[in-house]
Amino acid sequence: MRWDAQKTTAVGSETEQPLVPLAGLVRSVRTPEFAGITFHEVMAKSALNRVPAGSGMPFSWTVNPYRGCSHACVYCFARKTHSYLNLDTGLDFDSQVVVKTNVGEVLRREVLKASWTREHVAMGTNTDPYQRAEGRYRLMPDIIRALADSGTPFSILTKGTLLSRDIPLLKEAGTQVSLGMGISLAVLDPELAHAVEPGTPTPRARLDLITRLRDAGLPCGVMAMPILPWLTDSDEALDALFGALASAGATGVSAGALHLRPGAREWYMEWLAKTHPQLVGRYRRLYRGGSYASGEYRAWLSERLRVHRRRHGLSAGARFFREESGSSEQSPKTPAMTSAEPTLF
16 A cells, blocks of 8 residues: 555564663654654653753753754764663664654743743754654744743754754744754765765755745854864865855854764764774874864864954854864964964874
């Protein structure tokens, strides 16, 4: 029957253990249009997450409708969070997606409480709220309405062009509250982008989304992170990227070097060994077993970013993004400007 391809298959039975021991788990399902992905539908008890004090983030609250992400970015810093579910930070992060199906309803209750002080709420800081699953579950419209109706300012960071579906709703929300929009785009070359971000829309599609947001009268900053050492940090690559962002209408760009936190580090280095084995030793020396590139490299990159921002008339950062110490343009150890690749790494 032609409808068979639309059927949803429940995973597990009364005699089987759930694939993931999640609190509030309702069911785990697979569906043909999302081949290889299992959705674990849960009923969340809370929607708002408080950011730990001292985190350095320019916001205090987040909402994450999903855990795990089919964008499958090999460098994603959020991979470590899947280990808390007893899932691996590699393929499981890409294919085992937790969906908080009632997140909009729960959020509305929380932001309408008399105790809620309407602090800024950020989305897209962990996993992408407009990943492909959003096309199936449509959680973001209820989230946006709950925040706007309660007078809560918010921001969204995404690689997902599904965001375009909600542009009319975002325009309306913008008449009620202050909001920030951000698109994540750091790799302009389509082949490399497909290799490191295999589940994301193309760079061209994200550039077009920036233009659509700006044409709709919405602000749109860009998170040009991560810049990948020896893959996207050349003057040619940075000039092409910043030129494309300026042409698309970006209102600001925040950029910085790749972070290799636990979970992401192992997965990225495995990918690097398969695709660019000649760089493995250089990365090991550059990161020295830690999460951050050396201070010398970050200072060098910061100066290159400053040059290309200035060349294309782009401001540093976006309304709700803040560059991290050591990768920002204010680094006190920036060396003399040079277009040559640093040789000490």
